[in-house]
Amino acid sequence: MKSSFPFQCSFLPKFSIHIETKYEDNKGSNDNIFDNEAKDVEREVCFVDIAYDEIPERYYKESEDLRYFKSEKTSRGLLQEGWRDTQDPIMCSYKLVTVKFEVWGLQTRVEQFVHKVVRDVLLLGHRQAFAWVDEWIDMTLDDVREYEKQMHEKTNIKVCHDQQEHSTNSSSLDEIEIHDKAST
Template sequence: YTEKRIYLHNRLPTWVQSMLPRVFYIIEKSWNYYPYTLTEYTCSFLPRFLIQIDTTYQDNNGSSENALDLAPDLLEQREVDHVDILSDEFSSRETTPEEDCHAFVSSKTGRGPLQEGWKESTEPIMCSYKAVKVFFEVWGLQTRVEAGVHRAVRDIILKGHKQAFLWIDEWHGLTMEDIREYERKVHEETNRMVLSNGTGAVADGATP
């Protein structure tokens, strides 16, 4: 279990800052028990705002119909969105050359470059299944805000999974001890950068 507070006040436009409390942060709570994770995001001054992301990983190409064992009522409501790290574009910007999976070849594993139809022909392959739920129960804003959050979360998922493939030579072969040490260094470096530039983007985190 990890919990982080992400302070955003100084990163927002001035006109937005004027309408928000001085102490404004997002709380991220994450429960990791591989191959499952549960992550929740709440806001310090919006009690009716919640993002919940359930994740599981399976060794297939996305063929599982109900990988997260959703209840029948949730299955009726869900919209299935296949995120393709090769061909999908971001909703708000273009893909940079560093994010393009068409030409990358892993020097450690020999995997790549990805080609059209890669999901049907690539071995080994793993799929990350996610159920993203967004709640913003404010009359007049709910539909627009929830749709916008879903688009933003999709972009984050797309970028993260592109990087998981493109950075494979950096993490392939790491032990669990190596990963924990890497996480510790990233946490320390992030806090150092925040304190040096005064943005207050990430202030604290706890791992019981």
């Protein structure tokens, strides 16, 4: 399975983030999963340990600490040190993250910072996906697609709303509020 989310910021045309995802039924052992896509690109491989890598303290929740979490529905959990070698079933989510910030003098710092932020977001998101397994394990593919659609709409409304708060155009904000009321 593969997915890509290229994000570009229109007010920073020299800035882009491209995240490509592939899933495989292994423990992260495929070193060549993205070789066709990035032959001439300098890469650094980072393993993200959803149980033992540190997350920012403000995001820590004991209920999402996978060293102490055990799923009631699947009995998965209590990930011990070295869990990647002992857990079954296991799936690896491979991410190829490409950041470009083509502004002289800032490029390296900004790209390194964005890579760290993306890593932190992926770590937190994958921890939550595991910790919330009891909420989604019984969902059908149609249920998942409907949930994705709802979250996409809510995210777009929030992003538009936040952008409008910083803008002087209030008529668009009224449209968002009307849409918000219609969807509730």
